[in-house]
Amino acid sequence: MTHSVAILGASGYTGAELVRLIATHPELRIVALSGERKAGMPMASVFPHLRHLDLPDLVKIEEIDFSVVDLAFCALPHATSQAVIKELPRDLKIVDLSADFRLRDPAAYEKWYGKPHAALDLQKEAVYGLTEFYRDEIRAGRLVAGTGCNAATGQYALRPLIEAGVIDLDEIVIDLKAGVSGAGRSLKENLLHAELSEGFHAYSAGGTHRHLGEFDQEFSKIAGRPVEVQFTPHLIPANRGILATVYVRGEAEVVHATLAKAYADETFIEVLPFGDHPSTRHIRGSNFVHIGVVGDRKPGRAMVIAALDNLTKGSSGQALQNANLMLGIAEETGLMLAPCFP
Amino acid sequence: MTHSVAILGASGYTGAELVRLIATHPELRIVALSGERKAGMPMASVFPHLRHLDLPDLVKIEEIDFSVVDLAFCALPHATSQAVIKELPRDLKIVDLSADFRLRDPAAYEKWYGKPHAALDLQKEAVYGLTEFYRDEIRAGRLVAGTGCNAATGQYALRPLIEAGVIDLDEIVIDLKAGVSGAGRSLKENLLHAELSEGFHAYSAGGTHRHLGEFDQEFSKIAGRPVEVQFTPHLIPANRGILATVYVRGEAEVVHATLAKAYADETFIEVLPFGDHPSTRHIRGSNFVHIGVVGDRKPGRAMVIAALDNLTKGSSGQALQNANLMLGIAEETGLMLAPCFP
């Protein structure tokens, strides 16, 4: 059976990544693509790498006939997303890739995103889209909120450890390195090739990065008490990939065993042998997560290192995985592409 | 129906690329992987990006039971390849990715590769593996010789033009730019990141690059007279991709129309609208070829620009496409992956 999907905001990188993945998905058909500023253009003009596909031209959202759409992916900027989704049919299944429906607490949304939420009723309905931990809710959900790509990486490293109570909740440091595509296709001086290549730097250090809202919400919920991590993101001269080096207090072998057990049955999460280091190049372009655990020379301390592709498992792959669940399709359909190395 | 395949030389980049492609191929099963120096190791140690797959460990070639193999991919270095294939069962279907069986003329082989060919009887039997132009022979063949990746790129740009007689055969310049993965996983100083990144250069200019042997053979055969092109390869700081800028004498619109017509029914060859420029980033990781034609300000001159991924369409994707034909599988099976951009 084939399901019809629309992609709103198809002229950005996460939109293009959705098309790339759906291109070989046997049960999904793309019936509409929107792009406000590029409405009227063929997708092949906006993303020439997709020119071999038979795709609808980009249109404005209001031109889409949602009565023939089974599920819509919303790959719009935050704030825009809530405004758009508010106007969509209330029975349309939606996977939102923006930040708009990730945070349960309206005050938290306002704190991290700088303005009040404009669709609070929808926010209540939304399910947090970290598939492996919200599978049942997602399957039953109508509106699923994709997670932040950095937030996903840190959570894969930490959730089972917090759940199992094997690490000190007050001593967690996430030093995260990310490629540039996570910043999107926006025209900013600091995203130019000449600015970015051949160098690397931290940014938003000290507790100002918005994905902290997700960490705080999720970790505190699991722990049943407030948990605040330290989090320093860095921008690395590569296009895809996030590597989170997470410093924890706990017995390294126990940490490793806890993660290995938690993910034993997960198709997309690979816990490496104890002591091995993952690399972003080994998950590039795929939906897989590689997690390594190394013990420190200081007893009782360990590093959990998690790697995923921000555009795939960190956003569009995750979105498709959730859409599969929502549509009753086998979860891994269309997502078994092997990483593209070298 | 599932066919069993072996990959000889699976510890190099073309071997890994074959595994990546076959990973989602519904009708092929990998039953053996060889790697001389790495025999005994799991593939996940040699290529951690493939660790999610259930693959046989690397073995030595002599350990493989070829009676259960329907087709073997030979991704070995040239010279080694002919020695190995000589010893394989004479009824085994083989797709060879080395240079050993590309040249019909033993003297040409010796000229370009520096030593006499050691398996002349096999060489006679071999079919040149440029799929779109040797489809029937490949379908009927037992031993198919994959083309050089540079040679493939230049031929996609030029074969229909030579065939149709629309360009001057004595005035062809191929200025080619290639990423580094074509040089393989070999330990050479000039392939180090610190040597290669942030710079670019020509090499083997002036008629010394071995792929000229293929150009000479194929173009002369089509033309029915000797054709010698000028060919300058350049090494570019990117991993995948070849872009050939081919300078020809002929009417630009005729050149474009000739190519568009020749490839109209080809799944993997996309001729862009007249005047458009292809880019390697738009075919990265895929089996597609993008070809653009631009007219020069000097009347009667044109540039044909062809882009493909050296590891996919330039070697392992081509090999799989040929294997599909040899095994009676639909030609494009397992090869419809969209390019990975950004």
Next chain:
Amino acid sequence: MTHSVAILGASGYTGAELVRLIATHPELRIVALSGERKAGMPMASVFPHLRHLDLPDLVKIEEIDFSVVDLAFCALPHATSQAVIKELPRDLKIVDLSADFRLRDPAAYEKWYGKPHAALDLQKEAVYGLTEFYRDEIRAGRLVAGTGCNAATGQYALRPLIEAGVIDLDEIVIDLKAGVSGAGRSLKENLLHAELSEGFHAYSAGGTHRHLGEFDQEFSKIAGRPVEVQFTPHLIPANRGILATVYVRGEAEVVHATLAKAYADETFIEVLPFGDHPSTRHIRGSNFVHIGVVGDRKPGRAMVIAALDNLTKGSSGQALQNANLMLGIAEETGLMLAPCFP
């Protein structure tokens, strides 16, 4: 003796490169830096790599007291440059890095830059700034027009050959590869890291690139008859460097000897041994030009390959070299920095 210089347009890459070079120049002192949109900011905010220097803050041009300025570098966009220079004191020495004063013929300017020239009297006065070929004029000049970076590269390869009459003037192909910094610090989608890295492509092929105006003017002037080259620029994923592969008709050894002789006494031009290939990484960050000559297997054909750094010898280094001449300083002062490799 110390000369006072101003840099107009100091917030772009060529402006920053001028500051980098002048930083260790013993006879120049920067007394003013302008940047329209960034006026009021310290240079260290705009270019943190220059923060160790004691530099004036950025101001608007009208705030500069030119009575204390011995020479002004104009690193403004074309069209802006002519408007600004028109208003500057008529006795101020100026090195202009824009395209505005490169073309002698007003009609040529209008053809390539799309609008009439607005300062024709100044254009008449201007000296073309390719130092090695206009040394006396530059020394005596008041307004020197820096060349295009691509135009400089092609001319270093070709001028002595045209002068000496050793190549066929109707059969010249310049296939040029350039890093991205030549496109400046402008916010364009195609200059983003995610768009540009890992891929390469031709652009403005077929005779539409503006630097053809310079090639036509200069080569025709030397030859005493119209000369039109074919020229295809390519964008390469590296920040600095231009490599021009120039296809010529002529005896390769004669070509080599002609270039070697022409540049024998030039400090910054290195002609490599016959058959050697230059690389952009070997001139990176420096004012040097490396030129190689290789003979083709087709008799009477050769490739001249020239490499330089677009920001240094291709613009700001050239500008400083010219300023030295205009101020009576030894030509190579401040320009002997060795290339930065790796």
Next chain:
Amino acid sequence: MTHSVAILGASGYTGAELVRLIATHPELRIVALSGERKAGMPMASVFPHLRHLDLPDLVKIEEIDFSVVDLAFCALPHATSQAVIKELPRDLKIVDLSADFRLRDPAAYEKWYGKPHAALDLQKEAVYGLTEFYRDEIRAGRLVAGTGCNAATGQYALRPLIEAGVIDLDEIVIDLKAGVSGAGRSLKENLLHAELSEGFHAYSAGGTHRHLGEFDQEFSKIAGRPVEVQFTPHLIPANRGILATVYVRGEAEVVHATLAKAYADETFIEVLPFGDHPSTRHIRGSNFVHIGVVGDRKPGRAMVIAALDNLTKGSSGQALQNANLMLGIAEETGLMLAPCFP
């Protein structure tokens, strides 16, 4: 006055970097270059970017007449270095760039480098070469041991803080990111462009990296008690640059003020305004160190982020700075080159 220097091990990256820096040094003259495997070759063959310089050919060490050498730079691999230096004249000034003379304690050397030290008497004599902290000893020294490049970066961030007692000595995490040139010009699979570019990973995590020997020695010495840091290095796809993100416990403003005061008079160390993030691209190719301090949202915690160029301030620039002191030359001579950006 001109001093004569020799560079032993001039065929590696730190050797080449020494030549690059000395090229514009007004008081040093290179009289000998050694390279065991490349003896007999001109330096221009080994490093074409240095071809404009008038340099002696590479020779074997035993061919050098040390009676005319005022100071030798030893850029040899560890273990080799101690064997070579043992045989050099006992009154020759030496700056060693290897790891051989960094550790005071023979047991520590054996622990980190896997074999006993073979020149214990020389080791006693050696001065640790972190210029800003051992200036007097270096000025008076005969044998100065260059620091590890990672070790230098971490120490610039931490030494003044440990000295001043403003941070918790038991809670220091150094998460370090480094470009690839620090690994040298050695033929290792993991240093190939195709392996390294487009990806990033941690290595030697958990207390196994050799530079920990230096951290332990120096920090414990300053503190007067054992100090053990956590240290995780990462390999980043860039050639030059180290960025250390150091997590400390202490008041962020106090941390910043302490560093600002400690480095107030240092030419090469720039402490950025409180809250600013340094970047490796802004010190690239230079001898400068940029240090930023950011407070965390968790009270009493801060991040100190230090950036330097591993080949310059991390090894060859540091070596030259020390050589200047040893020869009575102004310390910053030849080292004021501005960073090369973009």
